[in-house]
Amino acid sequence: xxxxxxxxxxxxxxxxxxxxxTKYVDDIKMPGMLYAKIKxxxxxxxxxxxxxxxxxxxxxxxxxxxxxxxVPNRVGxxxxxxxxxxxxxxxxxxxPVAAVAAVTPEIAEQAVELIEVEYEELPSVFTAMDAIKPxxxxxxxxxxxxxxGPIFFPKPGTNISNHYKIRKGDVEKGFAEADYIMENxxxxxxxxxxxxxxxxxxxxxxxxxxxxxxxxCQSPYAVRKALSVAFNxxxxxxxxxxxxxxGGFGGKAGTTLEGITIPLSQKCVGKPVKLTFTREEDMICxxxxxxxxxxxxxxxxxxxxxxxxxxxxxxxxxxYTEYGVNISRAGGYASTGPYDIPNxxxxxxxxxxxxPVGGPYRGFGMSEIHFAIEQNLDMVATQMGMDPVEFRKINxxxxxxxxxxxxxLYNVGITKCIEAVExxxxxxxxxxxxxxxxxxxxxIACMYKAPSMPxxxxxxxxxxxxxxxxxxxxxxxxxxxxxxxxxxxQIAAEELTIPVEKISVVTGDTDITPYEWQTVASRIxxxxxxxxxxxxxxxxxxxxxxxxxxxxxxxxxxxxxxxHVVSKIYPDRKISIASLALGLExxxxxxVHGPIIGRGSFIPPNVRNTDKETGQGDKPVAFWTFGAQAxxxxxxxxxxxxxxxxxxxxxxxGKAINxxxxxxxxxxxxxxxxxxxxxEQQIMDKGRVLNPNFVDYKIPAVSDAPxxxxxxxxxxxxxxxxxxxxxxEPAMVPTAPAIxxxxxxxxxxxxxxxxxxxxxxLKAIKDSQK
Amino acid sequence: MKHSISxxxxxxxxxxxxxxxxxxxxxxxxxxxxxxxxxxxxxxxxGSCTVIVDGKAVNSCMMLAVEADGxxxxxxxxxxxxxxxxxxxxxxxxxxxxxxxxxxxxxLMSAKALLMRNPKPSEEEIKEAIAGNLCRCTGYKVIxxxxxxxxxxxx
Numbered sequence: 001x002x003x004x005x006x007x008x009x010x011x012x013x014x015x016x017x018x019x020x021x022t023k024y025v026d027d028i029k030m031p032g033m034l035y036a037k038i039k040x041x042x043x044x045x046x047x048x049x050x051x052x053x054x055x056x057x058x059x060x061x062x063x064x065x066x067x068x069x070x071v072p073n074r075v076g077x078x079x080x081x082x083x084x085x086x087x088x089x090x091x092x093x094x095x096p097v098a099a100v101a102a103v104t105p106e107i108a109e110q111a112v113e114l115i116e117v118e119y120e121e122l123p124s125v126f127t128a129m130d131a132i133k134p135x136x137x138x139x140x141x142x143x144x145x146x147x148x149g150p151i152f153f154p155k156p157g158t159n160i161s162n163h164y165k166i167r168k169g170d171v172e173k174g175f176a177e178a179d180y181i182m183e184n185x186x187x188x189x190x191x192x193x194x195x196x197x198x199x200x201x202x203x204x205x206x207x208x209x210x211x212x213x214x215x216x217c218q219s220p221y222a223v224r225k226a227l228s229v230a231f232n233x234x235x236x237x238x239x240x241x242x243x244x245x246x247g248g249f250g251g252k253a254g255t256t257l258e259g260i261t262i263p264l265s266q267k268c269v270g271k272p273v274k275l276t277f278t279r280e281e282d283m284i285c286x287x288x289x290x291x292x293x294x295x296x297x298x299x300x301x302x303x304x305x306x307x308x309x310x311x312x313x314x315x316x317x318x319x320y321t322e323y324g325v326n327i328s329r330a331g332g333y334a335s336t337g338p339y340d341i342p343n344x345x346x347x348x349x350x351x352x353x354x355x356p357v358g359g360p361y362r363g364f365g366m367s368e369i370h371f372a373i374e375q376n377l378d379m380v381a382t383q384m385g386m387d388p389v390e391f392r393k394i395n396x397x398x399x400x401x402x403x404x405x406x407x408x409l410y411n412v413g414i415t416k417c418i419e420a421v422e423x424x425x426x427x428x429x430x431x432x433x434x435x436x437x438x439x440x441x442x443x444i445a446c447m448y449k450a451p452s453m454p455x456x457x458x459x460x461x462x463x464x465x466x467x468x469x470x471x472x473x474x475x476x477x478x479x480x481x482x483x484x485x486x487x488x489x490q491i492a493a494e495e496l497t498i499p500v501e502k503i504s505v506v507t508g509d510t511d512i513t514p515y516e517w518q519t520v521a522s523r524i525x526x527x528x529x530x531x532x533x534x535x536x537x538x539x540x541x542x543x544x545x546x547x548x549x550x551x552x553x554x555x556x557x558x559x560x561x562x563x564h565v566v567s568k569i570y571p572d573r574k575i576s577i578a579s580l581a582l583g584l585e586x587x588x589x590x591x592v593h594g595p596i597i598g599r600g601s602f603i604p605p606n607v608r609n610t611d612k613e614t615g616q617g618d619k620p621v622a623f624w625t626f627g628a629q630a631x632x633x634x635x636x637x638x639x640x641x642x643x644x645x646x647x648x649x650x651x652x653x654g655k656a657i658n659x660x661x662x663x664x665x666x667x668x669x670x671x672x673x674x675x676x677x678x679x680e681q682q683i684m685d686k687g688r689v690l691n692p693n694f695v696d697y698k699i700p701a702v703s704d705a706p707x708x709x710x711x712x713x714x715x716x717x718x719x720x721x722x723x724x725x726x727x728x729e730p731a732m733v734p735t736a737p738a739i740x741x742x743x744x745x746x747x748x749x750x751x752x753x754x755x756x757x758x759x760x761x762l763k764a765i766k767d768s769q770k
Numbered sequence: 771m772k773h774s775i776s777x778x779x780x781x782x783x784x785x786x787x788x789x790x791x792x793x794x795x796x797x798x799x800x801x802x803x804x805x806x807x808x809x810x811x812x813x814x815x816x817g818s819c820t821v822i823v824d825g826k827a828v829n830s831c832m833m834l835a836v837e838a839d840g841x842x843x844x845x846x847x848x849x850x851x852x853x854x855x856x857x858x859x860x861x862x863x864x865x866x867x868x869x870x871x872x873x874x875x876x877x878l879m880s881a882k883a884l885l886m887r888n889p890k891p892s893e894e895e896i897k898e899a900i901a902g903n904l905c906r907c908t909g910y911k912v913i914x915x916x917x918x919x920x921x922x923x924x925x
Contacts, residue, residue: 014863017871018855020806020846024872027805195906196810196818197872246808246872247906279811481870481907664866664912671909694815694904702897705910 004493005722008660009500012486013479024244025200025216026276033202034063036264036275037108039098039115040285041090044126044354044687045137046119048089048097055114056100061107064267065115067098071263075230076322077222077254079148079161081140082357084230084259089122091139091319092354093687094284101264101273124354126687128293128314131159131351139319139352149454151609152325159352161317162325164332166346166404166615174308174343178299182380186294186372187753190316190682191675192283193361194699197246199286200276203261205269211262212239216246218253218478219518224510226255231262242508248480249672250360251287253520254323283692288682290324290358291316292331292365294372298380299343304394306380308343311335313369317350317358324358325350330452331365333405333615337373338414338448338626339392340401346615354687360520362669366449366733367676371754374445374737378744388444388741389422392628396446403624406616413652413715414446414626420711424648425630437638440645441746444630445734450621451521451726455607459527460514461535463492463598465543469563469578470502473535476516477528478508482728483661484524488532490657491721495536497560498577514599522726525657526623529721530602539598543577546584546593550575605719623717625725627651629670629734631706633742640762644674644704644739650711651730655723662727663710669731670708675700677736681755775839779804780848788835794828795819797835798845806846806875810904817903820876821845827883829902846875849882857920858882867916869907877903881917889924891917 016022053065068087074080086097098115102108125131125139136159140146144156152162175181202214211233217223220240227238245252257275265273277286292315299308313331317324328350335346361367381391396414403409421427425442433440462474473492479485485505493500507513516528540560547565548555551573558565566574579585583593610617632646647670656662679698683690691697716723736754744750749764772787779802788797798804798821807830810816814832821830822844849856858881861867868874877900884891884899891899896917905913 010863011866011868013871014868015855017868017874018846018859018862018878019850020804020875022871023805024808026809027799029800029803193906195870195872196816196904197808197870198810245870247870249906279813279815483866483869660866664869664908667909667911668869668907669909672906693813694811695813699904699906700910701902701904702900702910702914705914708909708911 002494004490004500005657006655006659009486009490009658011483012489012500012505022244024197024246025202025214028202028214028243030272032271034101034103034268034271034273035105035108036099036101036261036273037105037112038096038260039112039117041086041093041095041097043090043119043121044093045122045124046090047122048086049118049120051098052116053098056111059107059111059114061103062100062111063103064101064264065098065111066263071230071259073230074146075226075255077226078152078326079146079154079322081146082320082322092356094356095319096260096285099260099264101268124687125159126353126355128316128351128353131353132349139354151329160349161321161352162328162350164329164348164615165613166332166335166344167613168404168406168616169343171308171310171343171345175299178307179302180383181297181299182383183297184376184379185752186375188292188368188371189754190291190355191289191680192682192697193249193251193287195247195249195251198277198279198282199252199256201257201261202272202274203258203265204272205265207269210237210239211265212241213258213262214241214243215258216252217242217256218245218248218480218520220476220508220510221515222518223255223258227258227262230259239511242478245478245480249362250520253360253518256286279694280692283697284356284689287359288318288356289361290318290327292368294369296372296376298376300380300384304384304386304391306339306341306395309336309341311346313348315350315358316353316355318353318355320357321350321352323360326452327360327365331369333610333620334366334448334450335369336404337370338397338446339395340397344404346404355684356689362672363729363733364452364521366447366729367736370445370447370733371737374734375740375752378741379750389418389427392418392446405610405620407618407620409624411715411717412626413713416713416715417626417628417650417652418446420650420713421628421630421648424709424711425632425646427630431632433634438634438636439746440632440634441742442630442632443738443741443745444628445738445741446628447730447733448624448626449522449730449733450624451523453517453521453523455609456603457517459516459531459602461528461531461600462514463535463539465539465577465581465596467578467581469498469576469581471496471498472504472506473532474506474513475528475532476508476513477524478519480519482665483658484528486661487525487657488528491529491532492536495533495540498563522625522728522730525724526720526726527602527604529724531600533600533721534602535598535600538600539596542593542596543580546580547575550584623720623725625652625727625730627730627734629738631738631742633739633746635743635746635761637765640758640765642678642739642743642756642761644706646707647735648709650713651727652713652715653727654717654720654725655714656712657722657724659712662712665728666710666731667708670735671700671705673732673735674704676754677739678756773836775836777838777841777843779843780845790836792835793831794833794835794838795830798830804845804847808872808875817880818873818876820879820903822879822883825883825886827880846878849878856882857923858917861916861919865912865916865919867908867912873903873905877905877913885921885924889921891921893918
């Protein structure tokens with residue numbers, strides 16, 4: 001069996017983090033460093049008539065002032081619809097319109113106050129339903145001119161930046177065959193990633209024009225590409241370093257503050273410029289999770305089989321949807337959840353609104369659609385008089401079953417996950433409330449998620465074997481807390497038979513570490529893991545050839561064992577990895593081959609486009625991760641307060657490379673899910689965020705964490721390293737709908753929107769008593 | 771006008787001239803280059819700037835540097851002694867009680883202050899001690915486990 005894979009190896013970054021040694025971007029101080037601040041729009045939608053920066057420029061200590069005129073190129077990961085500073089008009093409250101670099105943050109702040117901007121206010125739109133009306137004001141008049149990836153379908157002349165369609169089977173026929181038809185509507189509001197580290201970037205322009213940024217970023221290569229487009233720089237003149245990331249959750253994928261600090265640094269060559277967001281700025285001006293209105297129509301037979309489903313998702317994408325369009329796509333191709341439904345019509349619309357910018361958030365659309373799918377399922381089960389667990393088991397995708405795109409799936413662990421949580425939560429058994437005016441309930445929800453990424457995204461890894469038998473592993477997979485440095489070191493260790501503590505992981509520097517598309521989509525263990533495995537195998541092949549010469553044995557009779565290449569037949573005939581690291585020394589003193597450098601490249605195999613009109617395709621994604629959660633809650637009927645007592649979670653991760661870190665990821669996801677379920681919402685008034693701080697926008701504290709029982713199911717993914725799949729995002733997806741279903745179980749009241757705040761629950765209780 | 775202050779930090783005596791409006795956090799990070807304490811909110815809401823002042827865990831973003839005069843301060847950099855980790859640091863690693871690591875210094879200092887005044891805390895007391903320390907990654911259970919484990923080692 002495995003020596004390092006599947007073991008609870010302690011985090012390789014643990015020591016640096018517990019000693020406070022790890023340097024995050026805002027911890028970095030450089031000689032001559034300047035500090036930047038941004039001027040933000042007070043309007044949700046307005047023309048910029050004039051910007052006067054003369055007073056700011058005249059202030060002593062100010063070194064550079066920029067406006068939209070300095071950054072005219074449009075950029076975007078999937079749809080090039082944004083500029084780093086507003087140019088012709090502003091589209092949300094908080095949008096950066098100008099920026100200043102000065103010798104102190106205080107002077108930069110003063111200078112920002114001195115910038116005068118004249119606006120002409122325009123009519124705004126704040127909900128997806130208003131924004132899709134024919135006479136709605138357009139957030140982007142020039143949508144038709146924007147460059148976008150071929151898998152997206154914007155509708156020029158409207159606020160719809162993507163319309164993803166699924167047409168599977170014959171939905172009309174399916175409804176005609178159904179014994180019952182039900183329709184329900186759900187809404188999920190905007191929420192914030194709220195990593196504890198605010199966004200921070202330092203940019204430095206060298207005399208040659210080369211730009212280096214130190215950025216708290218999940219995806220150095222994707223960021224490098226966008227910056228090269230934005231500033232007309234060739235890729236080798238842009239260096240992106242991500243020293244450490246203090247929590248990402250998607251909010252630090254894509255570009256953030258680099259596009260503001262670079263043009264400032266270009267005006268003060270040789271001086272590093274730092275911009276760190278305040279918590280308030282982080283809450284308003286960085287990515288948020290977009291709102292989503294979901295409508296589900298379900299047709300079901302008497303025996304409990306769902307035969308038809310019509311789903312419509314309207315995503316409130318905010319002012320720019322360069323990233324959001326792909327969330328709407330993911331919502332489309334996963335639109336029914338982990339259930340095998342023969343006839344499906346789904347429409348997923350990404351809609352511009354004059355709100356903060358929607359972007360990737362742990363789950364990438366899955367939390368939002370599963371809140372609807374999983375509550376809808378319970379509502380249908382209730383109508384049918386069926387048990388929610390049984391109803392799920394009937395409809396869950398089985399071995400050889402099909403997704404909504406028509407993809408046939410094997411190695412499906414969803415039923416095992418359902419059975420695990422059913423047992424752990426003691427489904428069907430009522431427990432006693434802790435006091436009077438308290439009621440208890442149990443709920444369940446399932447999920448599935450695939451990495452939402454272009455088909456051919458690439459990963460690579462380099463392994464350098466050192467002459468003492470240690471190794472350096474170079475990747476641009478970023479350890480944003482999920483533990484990838486540890487997991488990737490374990491994979492390298494397993495292949496090379498070199499202990500984890502003898503492998504040093506180097507990450508996040510586009511001048512040094514090899515290509516990685518992005519650290520997003522719960523794809524790193526799978527994609528980068530495969531690349532690391534291949535790099536190790538490449539290094540081994542090189543060493544095998546040399547060992548074969550040294551030992552006078554054919555390579556097929558040799559194997560790697562405990563840092564040596566060893567004869568399979570005569571175990572005493574062996575040569576150490578250390579002695580092969582720089583090539584083989586021959587008996588006459590000459591040498592062959594030279595240093596061992598393993599290279600590994602990986603692209604998920606055979607992932608193909610789907611049909612534009614029907615969304616059908618045999619393999620639109622690399623893999624699917626399935627999971628289930630069941631919860632027990634207690635509600636105080638006098639206050640409406642929900643306490644989550646216990647959560648049972650089970651995920652089919654294929655193979656847990658590090659079970660301890662895998663469980664830690666799932667626990668973290670559960671509690672983040674509880675935050676979104678009970679506490680979190682960006683409260684907005686006409687586009688103005690009213691709660692941009694941790695007092696008014698609460699995220700879970702220790703008292704909100706429930707008892708958690710986490711089960712790891714391992715049905716191997718055949719293309720994954722050792723069978724592994726991703727689980728980082730899936731961890732939070734079913735939590736909110738499971739809690740909502742438990743609310744119904746406890747009270748007989750259905751609440752169709754998040755968060756399930758005490759006041760909303762109390763109002764629902766009072767309304768039900770009228 | 772700057773104020774002249776003297777205090778002890780991680781066992782070392784320090785004299786500094788500080789502006790009256792400077793926070794303790796900024797002084798520690800900028801003047802002393804001890805960047806373990808982090809700013810997550812600048813308003814006493816997240817706890818990532820927690821340090822120990824005269825035995826008590828404080829949000830250093832909410833205390834002025836001048837108030838440090840005559841005080842004894844411990845930051846995360848002062849937890850390990852002569853290269854030997856504190857029991858809390860060991861147990862945080864053992865329990866995977868950290869992920870991104872950004873809240874970790876503050877979390878450790880709140881826990882340390884608790885164990886300094888109460889070597890055998892109950893689970894409730896542990897939770898109360900870190901109630902003001904936000905962590906977005908771990909879900910807290912492993913952090914509570916880690917503090918319990920360190921406390922057991924104390925006894």
